[in-house]
Amino acid sequence: MADETQNLSRRDMMRIGATGVAATGVAVAGVGSLPVHAAEQASGKLPTRRYGRTGLEIGWLIGASDWSKELVPRAVAAGVNYWHKAQAWNKDSIPAVLKRQPRESYYLECVVDRVNGDHTRGKIDEEQHYQFVKHRLKESGVGYYDVFKFHFDYHSIEEAKSNPGMVRAFERLKKEGLVKHLAISQHHYNSIGGDMAWEIMHYLADNRPYEATQFFYTYGDRKEVQEWIEVAKKKDIGTIAMKTMGGVGRASHDAKFQKLLADPRYKDSTPAAAMVKWLKSNDNLTAAVIATKNFDQFRENAGAAVLAMTPKDHEMLALLAGYNKGLTCLLCAQCVSACPEHIGVTDIFRYERYARDYRDLDRARKEYAALTRNGTSCVGCGECLPSCIQEIDIPAKLRDVHNLLG
Numbered sequence: 001m002a003d004e005t006q007n008l009s010r011r012d013m014m015r016i017g018a019t020g021v022a023a024t025g026v027a028v029a030g031v032g033s034l035p036v037h038a039a040e041q042a043s044g045k046l047p048t049r050r051y052g053r054t055g056l057e058i059g060w061l062i063g064a065s066d067w068s069k070e071l072v073p074r075a076v077a078a079g080v081n082y083w084h085k086a087q088a089w090n091k092d093s094i095p096a097v098l099k100r101q102p103r104e105s106y107y108l109e110c111v112v113d114r115v116n117g118d119h120t121r122g123k124i125d126e127e128q129h130y131q132f133v134k135h136r137l138k139e140s141g142v143g144y145y146d147v148f149k150f151h152f153d154y155h156s157i158e159e160a161k162s163n164p165g166m167v168r169a170f171e172r173l174k175k176e177g178l179v180k181h182l183a184i185s186q187h188h189y190n191s192i193g194g195d196m197a198w199e200i201m202h203y204l205a206d207n208r209p210y211e212a213t214q215f216f217y218t219y220g221d222r223k224e225v226q227e228w229i230e231v232a233k234k235k236d237i238g239t240i241a242m243k244t245m246g247g248v249g250r251a252s253h254d255a256k257f258q259k260l261l262a263d264p265r266y267k268d269s270t271p272a273a274a275m276v277k278w279l280k281s282n283d284n285l286t287a288a289v290i291a292t293k294n295f296d297q298f299r300e301n302a303g304a305a306v307l308a309m310t311p312k313d314h315e316m317l318a319l320l321a322g323y324n325k326g327l328t329c330l331l332c333a334q335c336v337s338a339c340p341e342h343i344g345v346t347d348i349f350r351y352e353r354y355a356r357d358y359r360d361l362d363r364a365r366k367e368y369a370a371l372t373r374n375g376t377s378c379v380g381c382g383e384c385l386p387s388c389i390q391e392i393d394i395p396a397k398l399r400d401v402h403n404l405l406g
């Protein structure tokens, strides 16, 4: 069985490496003339980039512990070597393909959340975070985690200044050789009177021992995110983009959008491939998390990650951006500051994304149900409308999302 899996992986690798993403409709003709690293093309492997001060050389696509058993070996063969949410694996569920390899040949990230909470609730508690990681190490038998990642993150610079509990838990574990590097997954908190992700990350880069950051980033995003990526590169802070595929999922299920793709202008590109190539074209960005449900999606993304953008990809992104206008929230949180009701519009529309783009209605409904203020709190005042970079009718969309998830 193991050999069969390996053989499949090799065949898949050949498809990714030798024929690029032909199976997805993206042509490879002319690839040789594009400025792609020859070694990347020759090996068919994902490119790697240095994850900031951690010094880890990580594959450009990030793997996740919730990927299917069938997908993981293929992803490993393609060069995925960094696994987030790895704390979810125990001795029985950690993929055999990883167990077979020397431990130092792949990187495991342990997500550490606020205690008894979510993004807006819960507390930072040094002892409990310390014990949590020790417990997960015992259950998983992996020996150590390469990256300790604070999730359900700082709500404000003030909290990052005054509450050292997460950093202390990391430092204790590091002394014992149980974790190696410190990272954070940072969200915006203007809905609860806190700071924006980039404000907090700028502070952490200069004042706390965080070596790497993860944050929302997609095509058309705010300039402050772009600026953070540039600054992070200069300061040698690693950067992984999350929620990267703004609108790609819903467009792929929209018959009207699919009809538009018949135009020769878009031949030889796809929304997903164009988005991957665009993300990858930012040399300052270390890597990307892309929600991946099956091998076809992975193959499309991995194939695109070894290619450079073409004029057709630019056309495709322009088409997608037009489709997204008025429809797809980019999770920028600009509107939230204007809302007198302090509605977490970004969170609500993020859950809509789980439902409409990832097709995970259960998760979307579960997250939506946990909100203290949902779409019904909107009084329709319209204060948020001028700030929306996507020109979305926010009150109408809140009603629509509530009907879907409420």
Ligand code: SF4
Pocket: 338, 339, 340, 341, 342, 343, 345, 377, 378, 379, 380, 381, 382, 383, 384, 385, 394, 395
């Ligand atoms: S319309 Fe609704 S979401 Fe927009 S600012 Fe008013 S209350 Fe907030």
Ligand code: SF4
Pocket: 328, 329, 330, 331, 332, 333, 334, 335, 336, 345, 346, 349, 387, 388, 389, 390, 391, 392, 394
């Ligand atoms: S609704 Fe508009 S302003 Fe608000 S987070 Fe989404 S894209 Fe940004």
